[in-house]
Amino acid sequence: MSLLDTHIGFVEALRAAGLSVSLAEGLDAISALEQVSWHDRETVRAAYAATLVKRQPQRVTFDAVFDIYYPRLVGDGVARERDGDESEPAAGPRDTGPDLERFREALAEALASGDQQTLQDLAAEAVARFGAMPGRGPGLSSWSAYTSLQRVSPAELVDRLVQGLLAEGLDADRAQRTAGRRIGDFTRMVEGDARRRIAEEKGPEHVAGVTVRPTIDRLDFTAARRSDLEEMRREVYPLARRLAARLTKEQHARRRGPLDVRRTVRASIATGGVPLTTHHRPRRPHRTELVVLCDVSGSVANFAQFTLMLVFALREAFSGVRAFTFVDDVAEVSDVFRPGADVAEVMESLAASMSQAAMFGRTNYGRALTRFAEEHPDAIGPRSSLLVLGDGRSNYSDLALPVLADLAGRARHAWWLNPEHPRHWATGDSAADQYGAIVPMVECRNLAQLGEFVHAIA
Amino acid sequence: MAAAEPGEGYPRRVTWFASPADAATRLREAGYLTDDATALTAYLAGALEKPLLVEGPAGVGKTELAKAVARATGAELVRLQCYEGLDEARALYEWNYKKQLLRIQASSGRGSGQDSWSETHDDIFTEEFLLTRPLLGAIRREEPTVLLVDEVDKTDIEVEGLLLEVLSDFQVTIPELGTVTATRRPFVVLTSNASRELSEAVKRRCLFLHLDYPDAERERAIVTSQVPGLDDKVAAQLVDVVVRLRELELKKAPSIAESVDWARTLIALQIGDLDEATVARTLGVVLKHASDQRRAVKELKLATA
Structure with a gap:
């Protein structure tokens, strides 16, 4: 593959992964590469990043694609070939006991010192030695990060690492954290190396399509891992800030109300009766009173949390926000979101309130809606807007459609946010279509969609 | 390659x-x-x-x-x-209206008719009347x-x-x-x-x-270069605390500018050792939200006096 082919393939893969790289930016990247020396891979990466990545959240995706198209080394690299101990790769099992022992010893040392270069080399060795999945023909063999990690099991080295760090004079808490971070880094290195080898075997296009994850604001709530959720939580407040800035700006733009004749005529006296400047009445901003009713059962709890956090972070944009959580019973959680409250504490008290929202622990929309209408009849009035969050999966129970119709009829507006892809609506026990007939149902699967929706109703 | x-x-x-x-x-x-x-x-x-x-x-x-x-x-x-x-x-840029007006008034006395109009017109849109x-x-x-x-x-x-x-x-x-x-x-x-x-x-x-927050080593270099009188040990302690603060889930993580401010504060207070009590006392320099400060005190297990 020529350099140009690699470049074109790289840019194509970035576009496929959701980065909008224009033709002009591709050309910029080439002229940037002409200006730098190529002996260092990080230089090439930085030159590409400066010209192609224009939004920081996309950087993760960019790095993943870059690693596939511009791998750190090819095969086992130069060093291994020089050693010459890989002359017969197929002969006999290579991951025999003594080898594994020796390898784990080397890994423990490298982890203790935290030397990145050695760790990279060990990650490559781990995949080569313990992760090979030989195929029956050329192009059929593969590499598995999972197998390598199972064999090496770096997690078992945590205790030893912690002991070492404690001896260096760190306190217990930090030693634990540092150890965890280093093991996590090594795991990522092994995964990266397996990707690199698969890309070498099957072509980068194959890998880029499969392994590259969408950026954090396009990641489905339901597909998020634990670490993703933490990252999303960090994104909520910046998102709220951006939305608030946008809202104020738009309100300013719409501030000019109808002509104020009296003031205009008065002002015209100063210019000899010619109304040079017109005066307008300020427009009274309309603010919505929001009632959020959210399903916090296991399947959609994350989604509900993010929506609540975002809505409350933007509470200045609404005249009032009340929030209720339900599983099969209803509990009000508005008090949890005090102004200036700490995010982590809010999450804890939200989790605690979930137990109040469950009576039998199985999602029952019909029961929850009925209880809501009974217990909080004053919550919804002609000024308020109702926002229901949930996937509409009600375990085949009674749906209480008339109750919802009544609530929606009393409210000024009503929406239903569904964190599932529309193709899953009305499948299995989902009552999305029945509820959707009463209340307009909106797809809301990631932070970007959530941001757009909240902006639209504020 | x-x-x-x-x-x-x-x-x-x-x-x-x-x-x-x-x-x-x-x-x-x-x-x-x-x-x-x-x-x-x-x-x-x-x-x-x-x-x-x-x-x-x-x-x-x-x-x-x-x-x-x-x-x-x-x-x-x-x-x-x-x-x-x-x-x-x-x-x-902006045209200097007042100066243009003066120019028109000054020229209206002499000359008459088409000539002076085009002359003045050409004249008032020149470099002289341009405010960059x-x-x-x-x-x-x-x-x-x-x-x-x-x-x-x-x-x-x-x-x-x-x-x-x-x-x-x-x-x-x-x-x-x-x-x-x-x-x-x-x-x-x-x-x-x-x-x-x-x-x-x-x-x-x-x-x-x-641009993101720097790693500990570079931040230490920045702080010591910006605040020359700072003791190396204190700089290391300070950067260590700041790095830990950034790991917490805060509303506003401390910036480089704030760690430099903190270093200056320590110099002004003539503090030679950044112990827990000092951190708790001067936390307001780096954390500007009350909830962030409470959280930091809790998570870093600071002894408040």
Whole structure:
């Protein structure tokens, strides 16, 4: 593959992964590469990043694609070939006991010192030695990060690492954290190396399509891992800030109300009766009173949390926000979101309130809606807007459609946010279509969609 | 892949930096410690003569980068501070109405008819009556110039449109005078806090650099270089606490500027050792939310006096 082919393939893969790289930016990247020396891979990466990545959240995706198209080394690299101990790769099992022992010893040392270069080399060795999945023909063999990690099991080295760090004079808490971070880094290195080898075997296009994850604001709530959720939580407040800035700006733009004749005529006296400047009445901003009713059962709890956090972070944009959580019973959680409250504490008290929202622990929309209408009849009035969050999966129970119709009829507006892809609506026990007939149902699967929706109703 | 000599045979009108390494050295001499990516991007911005869009949290040294480039290259810094309601008249140029009016009144006495009208008309739209604002000023300067467009995300969308012509061709069209093209392209730095997404058109024309909090080692170097009197041990302790604070889930993580402030505070209070009680006492310098402070005290297990 020529350099140009690699470049074109790289840019194509970035576009496929959701980065909008224009033709002009591709050309910029080439002229940037002409200006730098190529002996260092990080230089090439930085030159590409400066010209192609224009939004920081996309950087993760960019790095993943870059690693596939511009791998750190090819095969086992130069060093291994020089050693010459890989002359017969197929002969006999290579991951025999003594080898594994020796390898784990080397890994423990490298982890203790935290030397990145050695760790990279060990990650490559781990995949080569313990992760090979030989195929029956050329192009059929593969590499598995999972197998390598199972064999090496770096997690078992945590205790030893912690002991070492404690001896260096760190306190217990930090030693634990540092150890965890280093093991996590090594795991990522092994995964990266397996990707690199698969890309070498099957072509980068194959890998880029499969392994590259969408950026954090396009990641489905339901597909998020634990670490993703933490990252999303960090994104909520910046998102709220951006939305608030946008809202104020738009309100300013719409501030000019109808002509104020009296003031205009008065002002015209100063210019000899010619109304040079017109005066307008300020427009009274309309603010919505929001009632959020959210399903916090296991399947959609994350989604509900993010929506609540975002809505409350933007509470200045609404005249009032009340929030209720339900599983099969209803509990009000508005008090949890005090102004200036700490995010982590809010999450804890939200989790605690979930137990109040469950009576039998199985999602029952019909029961929850009925209880809501009974217990909080004053919550919804002609000024308020109702926002229901949930996937509409009600375990085949009674749906209480008339109750919802009544609530929606009393409210000024009503929406239903569904964190599932529309193709899953009305499948299995989902009552999305029945509820959707009463209340307009909106797809809301990631932070970007959530941001757009909240902006639209504020 | 053969190592190519960078930029050989390229006609360069202005050389800002000779190489990424040169950029790093000269910026360091100007008192700005960069990492490799920052130095490389600064070099590229100069070599490709493209504007540099710098994004990142508040207080990581975005504006300072532009100032450092100006210091390092001996160029003059022209600054356009953006704000809501900034318009053409304050960003680009404006006709000096009062002076024009005077000119018309002065000429109305002598001469008459068509001649004096066209004469006056030609006369009042000349350089003499033009008030240059930062953007036009930076383009017309003969000497090396660094143009800093600060907090570009605070402006309205219309101003972005105005910037497009300036950023892509380094020229400004004044209907009455014609097009003014830069004789010497300025080094343009735009900074943004990402409070609003900039338009694709602006981003496309720029190189992008995201500045983030530095690693512990570089931060220590920054703090000691900014606050000369600081003890090495205290600097290490301070950076250690700041790094731990950034790991917490806070509303506003402490910035580099704030760790420098903290170091200055410790100097002013003549504190030679940053123990837990001192951290708890002076936490207000780095954390500006009450809930953040409570959280820090809890998570770092600080003993409050």
